[in-house]
Amino acid sequence: MADFLLEIGLEEVPARMIAGAEAELGKRVSELLTRERLLGPNGELTTYSTPRRLAVLVEDVLASQADTEEQLTGPSWKVAFKDGAPTVAAEAFAKKAGVAVEALERVENAKGEYVGAKVKRLGRAAADLLAAELPKEVLGLYWAKNMYWRAGKPERFVRPVRWVVALLDSAFVPLEIAGIAAGNASRGHRVLHGEAPVVLGKAADYADALRKAFVAVDVAERRQSIRKALDKATRTVAGARWREDAALIETVVHLTEWPTVVLGDFEPEYLALPEEVLVTVMRDHQKYFAVEGADGKLAPHFLAVLNTQVDDEGEAIIRHGNARVLRARFKDAQFFWDFDQKTQLVERVESLKTVTFQKELGSYFWKTMENGRVLQQLAGTLKGAQVPFDELALYKASLLAKTDLTTELVKEFTELQGIIGGLYAKAQGLGDIVSQAIYPQYTPASTDDTIPRTVEGQLLGLADRIQTITGMFSIGNAPTGSKDPFALRRAANAIVKILAESGLPLTFSDVVGASGEVSHPSGKNKDAVRVGHLDGAEDANKEQVAAFLRERLHFYLKDVRGFAYDVVNAVLAAGADDVRDAMARAEALTAVRGSEDFAAISAAFKRIKNILRQAEEKQFELGSAKDVSLSAEAQRLFDAAATLAPVVAELRQKRAYREALVCIATLRPVVDAFFDKVMVLDPDAAVRGAHLGLIDEVLRGFSGIADFSEIVTA
Amino acid sequence: MPLSTIESSAVVSPAKPAALTYQELLFRLQGFWAARGCVLQQPYDVEVGAGTMAPETFLRVLGPKPYRVGYAQPSRRPADGRYGENPNRLFKHTQFQLILKPPPVNVQELYLESLEALGIDLAQHDLKFEEDNWEWPAGGAWGVGWQVMLDGLEITQFTYFQQCGGLDLDPICAELTYGLERIAAFLQDVDSIYDIVWARDPETAAVVTYGDVRLAEELQFSVYNFELADVSKLWEHFNSYEAEARALLDQANALFAKEGADAVEKRRFPLLATYELALKCSHLFNLLDARGAISVTERVGVIGRIRALAVGVAKAYAMQQGS
Structure with a gap:
């Protein structure tokens, strides 16, 4: 039982990479010790880091692995022993197992009698094992950017390794990392302690010894x-x-x-x-x-x-x-x-022609014109819905939105794009509505960021992003896997968030529809974008964009809003065009899904779906319940569904989803009775057809809020 | 009009009379590194944007041969000119450039000693090495390292070169680039670069300031770079230097690809002169850029042309050294 300390001394590691590496080192060491059975019952691991070091201290590390005994099975007994005497096969097996022939035993398993040998394996010493395995773990750490430093370039790491400490209590662990032999000498603060080594008496002294050398390792x-x-x-x-x-x-x-x-x-x-x-x-x-x-x-x-x-003197300096x-x-x-x-934003519009938005698409001037076109469409939809906003200010804001990219201040502080435009618009007397639309055009930048406060700002944000996404998709720049170099997922997340958290009565169809046909600039790049003009390609592009938005809505509901994945699947299967409506349905479904009646209904709907699928495979026709005389249970379901359907439809209309779902759940006893007593796939084709027609109607009539068959029931 | 910034130059840093003059600062750095085995070179006499572009760095880092060199390099960045009106920005600043190939294991400690040699008592200051990776795309060069921050001021760029001229380096070398004007302004505690004391007469204590020495140059070159440089002539120069460099590169490539080419022939091939022509192109590009004569679409293409020259020379140079 000992304390184990590993410290890797480095030249200054980039601040943004340290926390991740510290955690990963801890995980790797812990897994290594567990895998090699070196962790005692009170094993506890603590990690440390500073810009110049990563360290791990583990309490209760065993001095060596426990010895083990392994049972090996060899050839069959009959082959190994003839008349009680060992054959060549027995001797070969004994040799391989490292035991005397006399030590071989008879073992029995399902296949018969075999030769067995018990082999003792001595546990390896912790020091040897760590020396052999740890360097690989350390050099396997992930870094966002690596470098070489030694001649011959034997290894890559974030920065040069300058010292290594590896101790089991006070004993050196003889390991070597990047050509540096581990010892017990650490280093203190560059200036406050200086170059003298900080010699550690034992592993557990680590944090205290370094504190004395002006390094707080925790x-x-x-x-x-x-x-x-x-x-x-x-x-x-x-x-x-x-x-x-x-x-x-x-x-x-x-x-x-x-x-x-x-x-x-x-x-x-x-x-x-x-x-x-x-x-x-x-x-x-x-x-x-x-x-x-x-x-x-x-x-x-x-x-x-x-x-x-x-x-005090130093502090003053x-x-x-x-x-x-x-x-x-x-x-x-x-x-x-x-x-x-000296140059007003209005005077800068023209110079946007020299700022590239995307090589194959065009300049920011082109982008501005495109955004304007998209906005006009969106504005039309909003006017139809009687939403009040200042249309002239909206177009002004859109025209000037990107002009701050030509200002010196944004060239110097790129992170202030948009914000500077908004501030300049205000300073140049363009009015609050214009400046408040330009200012937050790049927000929300993340899922916990806020959306623009004004309708004009929200519209500008939507238009800018859907134009970018549609344009990028049209030239084959859609994100794939973990690759999203143009941050299109972030753009789409922002669209979803704006639609979810604003009062705008806009659907995905409205937004995607407004993006229209991407107008590709003419000229030498024409060939690169011709695909966007092929017949049907534009529609395919739009469908791809719509699917992309739906995928982001799924992410938003599940990962941002925290709805259960089956609720999200159920709700989106019933419709994913209206973001706020999907949210309302998800809330209602979440509220009722726990009830017993509802779980039963979900199970029943799943069953209905399966039966209908089977029927389709067997090419059974759907008939009408009116054509035959139904059994009592089937008739009751027919009546209940017919009574309930208009009630549910009205509640849906009013978006009283929760009430509608509660209403649907009342179907449970009749549904249960139906499946209990009725053989749906009746041998009589007319009866079967009537049953199938009935359950098909139930399924379609009550799945408009959510596809309950997606709900996972216990 | 542009002389307004020089008004305060009469008030010469009374707080720290003992602070090093600008030229003493350079002497100290040179002395410090000479005492540690570095060759001291003179500034390269062709326009460059940074000390890295001088052949003492760009070409010497290639290949296996160890080398240690230090030199002050006036570095021209036409677009950064401000007619001498901005107290912190210059068209031409001076870097003290140091190449340690391969880097000693105590390279950071040596660097800190060099700061002490400048009279900076580290016990009275705050020093941090903050991540800052460097690259020069047109030179096919990049490295990782830090900006060294002293009391919040970036005083040095410290880079471990990984690639140069598109070639992987082995050994790696450490490049230390000291910003001389910044360090001098810091040491002398002046708010304008033009107030830096460049030299002080030991007998009369009369001072010559950075402004006295360089202000006219900043003003006049800003006028030239931004207003009067003849764009069509600049393009002509560019094309002509490029054509000559390409022709030489073609010859070099033919020579180095030839089986059994004469060793003397290879050794005397003027790759160093070819590289100068590439540097000329790079500087002309910067001038054209400052004149606003390069559109965004052209930009990538022109950088590619310079890169082809720089990388071409680097590859040929590596072959020449290896032959």
């Missing part, structure tokens, strides 16, 4: 200390709070071994720039946290997370240095903002 500990330090530094400004930013916290956690925080200031005059710009500069370019005052508005301070600990960089960046942003105002 990620959670660093996260907490950064949060505390941010709080503390912010308290020096009355009423101020730092802006929560979970992603930035993770980044700085993985950029530091010994984090501290310094609060710095910038000139309040820069607060005249939009918050979006200031926060982006601070967060994305400098990895600073923004600070807000008691009023929730940005305050002229920033918080930098340092990877060191300094005295570092604060000054960071403020200097931030000032220069703000000055740049200010310069770009002012410079951009």
Whole structure:
């Protein structure tokens, strides 16, 4: 029983890759120890990481595997022993098994009597096994980007491996990774500790020994200390709070071994720039946290997370240095903002011709024209549905939506596209409706992002994305498997989310229909897109796009909204064109599916489907119940269905799905009785036809909300 | 008008009189790396966009032969010019470029020592190595590494070269690119590059600033690059340099493919001159780009033409070294 420590010392690993690698290393080590029967009953594994190391500490690792005994079976007894004397076959088997011939035993199994041998296998020592197996596990870690560094390029890894520690308690595990022999010497913080090795007496000392060398190896500990330090530094400004930013916290956690925080200031005059710009500069370019005052508005301070600990003088120097960089960046942003105002958005439309949207399709000018065309269609549908919106502002927003791509500020801060356009539209007096439509055109960017607030913004978002998807599909750029280089799934998810969470009375058919025929620019690229013009190709493309949207709706209902997969299947089988309607049906179905009556009905519908399929295979004709005299049970089902059908239809009409489903569930006793007593596939063709006609009607009449046969019942 | 930024140059960094001048900074870096076995080269005398493009990097990293070299390289990026009006942006900045082939195992520690040699007391600063991978598509070159951040300022690009001229490298080499103007402005604590003290007379303490030395150049080249460079002439130059480079490359390829070609013949083939012609094309492309003369559709094609030259030279050069 021992503690096992493995530490791989590296040059600075990219922050975004560390957490995944730490978890994977833990998993690999744990699986290796389990597979090799080296984990004791109290085995517990802890992982650690900093930018310069990945580590695993396992308690209760056995010194060696337990010995095992294995029963081997050889040739049949008759072949192995003739008149009680061993034959060549017996000797060969004994040799192979590594036992004396005298030790062979008689074993019996179903096929007869055979020769058996019990073989003892000695367990291997943990140190040997780990030395042999661990390097493969470590070098097998997944990294988003690898590199070579050694001559002859023997291995690839995220960054060069510079030291390795591998200890079973205090004993070295003789392993070698990337040409580095493991020992007990770790390294401390580059500056605060320096180059002297941190020698570990035993594995369990790891975290404490490194803390003394100014390295906090526990990620959670660093996260907490950064949060505390941010709080503390912010308290020096009355009423101020730092802006929560979970992603930035993770980044700085993985950029530091010994984090501290310094609060710095910038000139309040820069607060005249939009918050979006200031926060982006601070967060994305400098990895600073923004600070807000008691009023929730940005305050002229920033918080930098340092990877060191300094005295007051050092802190003043570092604060000054960071403020200097931030000032220069703000000055740049200010310069770009002012410079951009010299050319109004309206004057930029023409220059979109020089910005490529997609090589085979066209420029952003082309894209703008296409979006306008799609919007016109959507606007027409909305007007028909009496939805109020500002049509002129909508077209203005659409015309200007992409112009910010030509501004210096967006060239510098690409992540602010759309937002900058919205801010400029406002600054240039184009009105709130236009600016509020342009601003959020790229949201929702993810499933937990919000949709645009205004109808104009929602429409612009729909038009832009469906145009992109249809255009990309028309030139064969549909996503396949895990490959989605144009982020079309994200675009389609956004369409679904906007339709689900806005009040727009639009269906997939409306949206896909509005995308119309992709107009391909003429010129030398014509050949590449000719397929889009072939007869029927356009329709096939649209059907492909519609299917793609339905697939995304399935994802939305199941993974975003959390509906059970069978509910989603049942609901979408009954119709997947109207997103909000599908949601309402899924909610209703979820509410009733637990009831006993409903489960029985689902089972009955499944049965109906099977019977009808069989009937079709056997080419039995469907008849009418009126042609024959039905049994009492069949007649009762006929009557119940006839009474219930109009009630259910009316409830469906009112979208009172839950009530409709409850209503359908009341069919249960008559349905049960029917299947109990009636032989559906009656030898008499007329009776059989009447039965089939009856259940077919029941199935079709009550499957409009959901295909219950998809429901999985216990 | 453009001289407005120079107003503050009279106020010379009173906070840190002891900070290194711009030229002292270069001396220190050169001295530090010379003492660690590096060849000190002079700047390459053909226009380049970065120190990487100078043959001391681009060609020397190919093949198995170890090499250590350092040089200051004025790097021209016409589109980055701001007429001398922006305190942080230059048409031509200077990189101190260092190639360590192969990299020693303590390359990061050596790098940190070089910072100390510049008078940066690391105990009083915050230093981070943040992921930043580098690539030069037209040169078929890429590597992985970091931007080194000192108190939030990127002062060095640190790259492990993986490929160059479309060729896999072995050994790998480490490339350290120090941004001299940034480091000087940081050390001297000035907000404008033009206020950097370039030299100080040891007797009179009179200073010459970066602005004194370079402002006119920034202004005039911005005017040329953005306004007056003759687009049709630039294309002519481009086509003519390209044609000559291609012709030479064709000859080189024929020679290196020939069975039993004479070794002397191979050794004296002027691939270094061919590479200069490719560099000329690259610079002319940058000028055309700054003039807004290259449409988006043309862009990819022109970069491809430059790439064909650069990669072509690299391949031939590797064969020449191997022969």
